[in-house]
Amino acid sequence: MPLAPQRRYDMAKKIEDIEETISESVEAAEVTDDAVATEEVLETIGDAAVENELKAEKATAKAGKRSTKAVKEAEAEAEKEARKEIAAEKAEAPKVQHKPHVKKFSKNQKAMREAINADMLYGLTDAVALLQKISTAKFDPALELHVRLDIDPRQADQMVRASTALPAGTGKSVRIAVLSTDAKKSEAAKAAGADLVDSEQLLADITKGILDFEVLVATPDMMPQLGRHAKTLGPKGLMPSPKSGTVTADPAAAVKEIKQGRLEIRNDANGIIHVAVGKLSFKTEDLVANAKAVLQCVQANRPSGVKGTYVKTITMAASMTPGVKLDPIELTAK
Numbered sequence: 001m002p003l004a005p006q007r008r009y010d011m012a013k014k015i016e017d018i019e020e021t022i023s024e025s026v027e028a029a030e031v032t033d034d035a036v037a038t039e040e041v042l043e044t045i046g047d048a049a050v051e052n053e054l055k056a057e058k059a060t061a062k063a064g065k066r067s068t069k070a071v072k073e074a075e076a077e078a079e080k081e082a083r084k085e086i087a088a089e090k091a092e093a094p095k096v097q098h099k100p101h102v103k104k105f106s107k108n109q110k111a112m113r114e115a116i117n118a119d120m121l122y123g124l125t126d127a128v129a130l131l132q133k134i135s136t137a138k139f140d141p142a143l144e145l146h147v148r149l150d151i152d153p154r155q156a157d158q159m160v161r162a163s164t165a166l167p168a169g170t171g172k173s174v175r176i177a178v179l180s181t182d183a184k185k186s187e188a189a190k191a192a193g194a195d196l197v198d199s200e201q202l203l204a205d206i207t208k209g210i211l212d213f214e215v216l217v218a219t220p221d222m223m224p225q226l227g228r229h230a231k232t233l234g235p236k237g238l239m240p241s242p243k244s245g246t247v248t249a250d251p252a253a254a255v256k257e258i259k260q261g262r263l264e265i266r267n268d269a270n271g272i273i274h275v276a277v278g279k280l281s282f283k284t285e286d287l288v289a290n291a292k293a294v295l296q297c298v299q300a301n302r303p304s305g306v307k308g309t310y311v312k313t314i315t316m317a318a319s320m321t322p323g324v325k326l327d328p329i330e331l332t333a334k
Helices: 005-066 068-092 107-115 124-134 183-192 199-208 220-236 251-260 284-300 328-332
Strands: 142-149 161-165 176-179 215-218 262-266 272-279 311-318 324-326
Touching (some): 161 284, 176 220, 262 272, 262 284, 324 328
Antiparallel strands (some): 142 311
């Protein structure tokens, strides 16, 4: 039975709507597939970028580990910050209040200090007589001079090193060693009072660090052999020197002078000269003569690099006595 025209029209319309829906669905599916593909591509690109960034960071870290300079700079910066923190903590910490140190003196020391006028500059003769009077030592003490100079010991042209003969001697025996290649000179030195004259044995002992002498005299031809021992002898003040008269072609004469009272004068690291000018049991005039000889030697060997005031202070003291201040202007006046 044939369909009515209206019914055929309705069915054709439905068929067209279905086909249109199917077509739209296919297009939507294609668009979705394209979006998914695009998103996958973007994700792939993003993963690759992240991976490259990680690789770059690893390479930088690896390069940093290999760079010693970078590591040292980082460590130095960390130490600097740590020091700053420690300094800040110390600054904030409460300061410890120390009790003042009160030195206690014995009865004899108090008596000696009361006998000396600390505000007075003594003359040489008065100072010697005063120290001889107040000393209570049960042995024969040495009388010492301490001369503070306005020099810079770090400068080579401001060093003071010389020697002088004390008119009344030093009052003590000195053990002297002589180095010489000439057997006759060695024998003459021994006759003059040298204690050690065997050069080979002396060099062997010095190499071992055995220094059984107080003064070392050498002839010029022995100095090259002593050069290797400068680090051993120098710090102890035993290295022979032409300035001190211990490098000489006539060791016998040098030994004789030293035994009679030859004294080496040199400044210490603080620019101060410390010398013993005799024993307190000497006569006052002998001690005064010895002290004047030392001061004249110091004045005569004024370094060329020193300008202005040379001798700042002079102090005289005996063993176990307080120091007595002397007048430097009077004693160093020409």
